[in-house]
Amino acid sequence: MKDLFYLNPAITFLNFGSFGACPKPIFEDYQKWQLELEYEPVQFVAVNGLQYLKQSREALANYIHCDANDVVYTSNPSYAMSIVAKSFDLKRGDEILTNNLEYGAMDYSWNYYCEKASAVYKRQPITLPLTTKEKFIEEFFSGLTANTKAIFISQITSTTALIFPVKEICEIAKSKGLFTIVDGAHVPGHIDLNLQELKADVYTGACHKWMLTPKGCSFLYVKKEHQHLFDPLVISWGFKNPLPSESKFIDYHQMQGTRDFSAFLTVPKAIEFLNQHNWKEKSKACHELVIKNAQRFYDLLGSYALSPLTNEFVGQMLSIPIKTTEPMKLQRLLFEKYNVEIPVMPHADQVYLRYSINVFNTQHDLDVLYNAVEDILKTSDLIKR
Ligand SMILES: Cc1ncc(COP(=O)(O)O)c(C=O)c1O
Incomplete structure (x- = not known):
């Protein structure tokens, strides 16, 4: 299926996890919206655009199982989480319980606002x-104290590529009266997402990764009763909307001054594409390829699995602990000498090689990676066993 994407055919692309890739029919839909914008900018931005955005939000809400007025588009999950972290009511001594496997930029954001409020961002070691x-x-939950006010957790982690049991975590947290905030950047289009069942108070997800939209398309979901807590990062016309919609939450966060929101409008097309191509079945086959290759990489690298290799913990990505003191150099070498696009990421005192498998990947791609790593082991001391 690589022909369906614009990806460089000369590159073995094993890094879908970082930024996704957009299939041609969805990208064409994106360009169609951009052309309509340029054809009549005023009508597009100020008149029809609002209706288009509403239709797109409705399609997204239907896909992730929530009310369309509880979800607003943002350019990326970092933006969405900054809205939440900046406004979250933190008093001196309050604690946000998280863990030590979260995405670095999210850690920065929470740390920044916690420090400002003399609150604690507690990274419970896992x-x-x-x-x-x-x-x-x-x-x-052993990190819980009487001062814990909220929990923040990823549904799929970045550097370790692990699926966390967030449904159970949210249920327990709610039973203890805690506010629940979930980072689902890797979730939409990757594993099932049902916000009605998940019961998170706040959830962010990226559509431009596994859901296949063009870049700059993500969302912030906030449960209705909490929406008043969060100020927009940009105050614009939605603040005192002369033509208010039925949702203040949408008005506040959707209007940010002039911008091209075409990427947001491609969501209905992306959902149609996923359904048309029976994506769940394809995703299952990708997961199987991920698992099938795991042991040979552990053997090659003298490494080990970060979790049981089941769909409870692993989706379409696998992170393998790798012994290198120069992760950036190794990543550049894999790309420049072997044409393999794959991240080599440090996290705390460990480094991970993470392969992502999507519909266009085959066994051959993982063989190319295997041979490249084997060659590096033989010809340099960049990787230790
Ligand atoms: C777990 C997780 N959270 C959040 C993000 C943030 O994405 P962005 O930089 O697009 O905001 C990523 C990106 O890969 C991620 O892996």
Whole structure:
């Protein structure tokens, strides 16, 4: 299926996880919206655009199972989480319970606003490899104190590519009266997402990764009763909207001054594309390819699995601990000498090689990676076993 994408055919592309890639029919839809914008900018931005955005939000809401007035488009999850972290009511001594496997930029954001308020961003250490859901949940909540006000957790982590049991975590947190905030950047289009069942108070997801839209398309969901808590990052016309919609939340966060929101409008096309191509089945096949290759990489690198290799913990990405002191150099070498696009990411005192598998990847791609790593092991001391 690589022909469906614009990806450079000369590159073995194993890094879908970082920024996604957009299939041609969805990208054409994007360009169609951009052309309509240039054809009549005023009508597009000030008149029809609002209706288009509403239709797109409705399609997204239907896909992720929430009310269309509880979800607003943002350019990326960092933007969405900054809205939340900046406004979250933090008093001196309050604690946000998280863990030590979260995405670095999100850690920065929460740390920044916690420090400002003299609150604590508590990164509870998680023991790897994960063994069971129950053990993970127990370890996560052992960081709970009387000062814990909220929990913040990823549904799929970045550097370690692990699926966390957020449904159970949110249920327990709610039973303890805590506010629940979930980073689902990698979730839409990757594993099932049902916000009605998940019961997070706040959830952000990226559509431009596994859901295949063009870049700059993500969302922020906030449960209705909490929407008044969060100020927009940009105050614009939606603040005192002369033509208010039925949702203040949407008016506040959707209007940010002039911008090209064409990427947001491609969501209905992306959902149609996923359905048309029976994506769930394809995703399952990708997961199987991920798992099938795991052991040979552990053997090659003298490494180990970060969790049981089941769909409870692993989706279409796998992170393999790798011994290198120069991750950036190794990533550049894999790209420049072997034409393999794959991230080599440090996290705390460990480095991870993470492969992502999507519909266009085949066994051959993982063989290319395997041979490249084998060659580097033989010809340099960049990787240790
Ligand atoms: C777990 C996780 N959260 C958040 C993000 C943030 O994405 P962005 O930089 O697009 O805001 C990423 C990006 O890869 C991620 O992996």
